[in-house]
Amino acid sequence: MNKVFMSGNHCIAEAAIRAGCRCYFGYPITPQNELGEYMAANMRKVGGVFLQSESETAAINMVIGAASTGMRVMTSSSSPGVSLKQEGLSFLAGFEFPAVIVNMMRGGPGLGNIAPAQGDYFQSTRGGGHGDYRTPVLAPASVQELADLTVKAFALADAYRTPILLLGDGMMGQMKEPVVFPEPITDLPEKPWALKGRGDGPSRYQASLILDGLEMERHNWKLVRKYKEMAEKETLCELYMMDDADFAVVAYGTTARIAKGAIKRARKDGLKVGLVRPITLFPFPDKILQKVAYQVKNFLVFEMSTGQMLEDVKLALGGKQVEIAFHGRPGGVIPTPIEFSRVIHRYYRRILK
Amino acid sequence: MELLNKWPIYYKKDVISHYCPGCGHGIVHRIVAELLEEMDLGKQAYLVCPAGCAVLAYNYFDFDVIESAHGRGTAIATGAKRANPKLFVISYQGDGDLSAIGTAETIHSANRGENICVVFINNAVYGMTGGQMAPTSLIGQSTMTSPAGRSPDVDGYPLHITDIVATFPGVTYAERVSVSSPAGIKKTKNAIRNAFQTQVEGLGYSIVEVLSPCPTNWKMTPAKSCKWIDEEMVKEYKPGLLTDKREEKRKERA
Amino acid sequence: MSKKDKIFTVKVRRDFCKGCGLCIAFCKKEVLGVSAKLNRMGYHPAEPVKPEACIGCLMCTQVCPDLAIEVYSE
Structure with missing residues (x-):
């Protein structure tokens, strides 16, 4: 067709x-x-x-x-x-x-x-x-x-x-x-x-x-x-620009699209950021996240909520030596890629310190 | 020796029902099974049993049965009949199920003129949960949740849902009967037969309201319960034909 | 043979009867009564007390909610 x-x-x-x-x-x-x-x-x-x-x-x-x-x-x-x-x-x-x-x-x-x-x-x-x-x-x-x-x-x-x-x-x-x-x-x-x-x-x-x-x-x-x-x-999960990443954004659905735009911007600025996008939310791709945690120690969960998938990410990575941060825009606010790329920059800089 | 009352083939053999002594469900179950046999509908029958005392009806009926959430019988019946019009679909419901929590489903399936049969057991009380007040409870009737008797000021009035749906153009057949006497039981069988025939001919929605004894929750003997139906309940819920649009619908279709 | 000449036998399936008494209440010929003994479920079931009076009207089988009564003709 x-x-x-x-x-x-x-x-x-x-x-x-x-x-x-x-x-x-x-x-x-x-x-x-x-x-x-x-x-x-x-x-x-x-x-x-x-x-x-x-x-x-x-x-x-x-x-x-x-x-x-x-x-x-x-x-x-x-x-x-x-x-x-x-x-x-x-x-x-x-x-x-x-x-x-x-x-x-x-x-x-x-x-x-x-x-x-x-x-x-x-x-x-x-x-x-x-x-x-x-x-x-x-x-x-x-x-x-x-x-x-x-x-x-x-x-x-x-x-x-x-x-x-x-x-x-x-x-x-x-x-x-x-x-x-x-x-x-x-x-x-x-x-x-x-x-x-x-x-x-x-x-x-x-x-x-x-x-x-x-x-x-x-x-x-x-x-x-x-x-x-x-x-x-x-279980389905997409890994986007994760090959050389040292910082991972976790987002699904609409926020994952926005995250991709933001990651492209951040990459232009030389930040090694990738995206983990769960496609099945239940069953949650926790094994894939755990594998990613061998490579990446910093995660940024991005949702259009006050932090719900965040809990699944924390459960999946429980016991791992990782840091999980969160950025959320609930209530029907659609964040822009520019806004989110700024958030990535902010966290990234904090890690580098 | 010839057995005069043969066991209906669509009623499971030698099962003792969980219904209380003198409960009307057993009588109506037998009538449904007998009619499916007499009208040769058992092979394609699909009965939705309610949340209520009749939730376990699949233990007694020997044809395909599904159980429904409380009040959703006619929605499930709608889905099944629309998906597979060859099924002969019956929704078997009690008064709490059909006229309280399932009012919207009842009204709208009737209004759409779904080609299904509804067997409505009205015993003016919530049976399975232990005798609480139903929308159909009579004024002054004492129940577990109206211990001083149902008061219109607090609880409103008995709901005549069959009378309401009988006014809908989509409702082809509606009758109120009782199983409180052999004569009433005969009328019940006739009414349900007419309802079944309505669906067989594809004429639309049919409903039979059966005034049925609940001796346990009425705290009466079974014989006294039947008397109470004949003397008290019929004053509020008058038995009789409420609508029969079969002839005009047959003409419309011809 | 007309119905009048027939002999009817009414049988109560003791262990299926819950002793609700509807058959007793509606039998015009008072064929049925309450058994003094309990059945397996712990009810006093109905039993024929005047079996010869049965006219085979099947009223008892109609009102029985538990399909516990069988009527035979000879």
């Missing part, structure tokens, strides 16, 4: 349809409305289901219903809406149903604002809803990567029978970039567990209610094993 020029929200929708997603349920919320609108215009053309629900809670439960029949299914929202979806996310994890949930984060807490922010890192990576589970999280940083990771999200969801979060922000959703889409997927995996009516076979049921404590415990550990397997096989 040729290159097309597309906004991030449209891109996710198109990639999802190409990935074989045939059901979309959602409720309008800025800054991800274009995603639902694209689905409304295009999903029915391919014989799929588009439905605007009465609430985010209803949408995620429609996702559960559709996922239970074996369909590839998606919903999308932004921060306050994703909070409402947490009930369903917990159930999806309990049922072990595959689904893809998009969160285009905005400033918070509360209604906050509609500007890009990264304040939902904890909610996304720690489980978010009730109970002992996690949601694997993919964090793209370009429109092309939105397309690629959307397709990957569906594959991961099916392979591991888990809901997958695609975590962007208002900027990821709104910005336009050239993108090349993969060919549509027609060969979807079999789902023997899906409820399709008993037919001539035995009846089946899907339940997340496990009254027996020991059995519930077994289920919890089963989920943990799944996440561990994902950590081994599916």
Whole structure:
């Protein structure tokens, strides 16, 4: 397929349809409305289901219903809406149903604002809803990567029978970039567990209610094993200009893009700075960070929050002789590469002293 | 010797249910299983059971069953039916589930005219959690959270949700029945049969509200509970057909 | 053979009965009564006390929430 020029929200929708997603349920919320609108215009053309629900809670439960029949299914929202979806996310994890949930984060807490922010890192990576589970999280940083990771999200969801979060922000959703889409997927995996009516076979049921404590415990550990397997096989992380670096910036999504601009500037000034960009936020690429720590002793975590991924970096590098600094712009403020390159200079000079 | 009341094939054999003695759920379960057999729908049936006493319904029904979060039955039913229209989708819900926490899902699935059947068990109380006040509790009814009786000043009035949705153009069939007597049980079966037929013909949303005894939480004997339905509950919730738009919808489609 | 000439036998599956008494309350012919003995679940189940009076109306099977009653005809 040729290159097309597309906004991030449209891109996710198109990639999802190409990935074989045939059901979309959602409720309008800025800054991800274009995603639902694209689905409304295009999903029915391919014989799929588009439905605007009465609430985010209803949408995620429609996702559960559709996922239970074996369909590839998606919903999308932004921060306050994703909070409402947490009930369903917990159930999806309990049922072990595959689904893809998009969160285009905005400033918070509360209604906050509609500007890009990264304040939902904890909610996304720690489980978010009730109970002992996690949601694997993919964090793209370009429109092309939105397309690629959307397709990957569906594959991961099916392979591991888990809901997958695609975590962007208002900027990821709104910005336009050239993108090349993969060919549509027609060969979807079999789902023997899906409820399709008993037919001539035995009846089946899907339940997340496990009254027996020991059995519930077994289920919890089963989920943990799944996440561990994902950590081994599916962890993604980009290393940018790290070959000769003696100072590493850690950032994901939009901030990683800004960091790249800042690093280019800093490099021109002769600073040996590189970027570690986690693409999967859960499982977090802690092994990669630990490897980097053999080479680099100073880390600067950069987020559009008050320091959430910072905790994962600290956990990953716990016990290492490293220094971890932080620069954050929460609440919907988008830092510029110039601003951030100044921050890098400041820390860099401090280290050299 | 010929057995006159054969065991329904879609009801698991020789399972003793967890329901309390005299609970209406067992009767409605049997009716649902019997109808799926009589109407030959069991093979494609997909039932959503609620959070409530009927959460374990999959232990009794011998067809495909999914469980839902509290109140979200019709949202899950919507997702499943839209994803696979060949499924015969039933949402089985109680009064707390359907008319308190799930009000939005109920109203909007009805308003969209989803082609699903809703079996609504109304026992005017939260059963599973131990007898707290429900939106359907009667004025003056004493419950664990309205020990002095439900007072309109504090708790508002009994909610007639089936009457509300019956006014929607998308709702094709709505009836209120009770399982408090053999005659009522017969009517219940007929009503649910009509509801099922509505979905089979693709005519839209159908709901059957069943006034059902909860002897344990009403603190009455099962026989007295049935009497209470017939004497008290029907004053607030009058049994009868609330809407039947099947004929006009058939004409519309023809 | 008309229904009148038939002989009906009502059987209560003792261990499935929770002794709610609905069948007893709704049987017009007073065929059923409460058993003096407890069943495995600890309930006093229903049992036929006037079996010969059964007319095979199946009311008891309709009101039984636990599918505990079987009615046979000969």
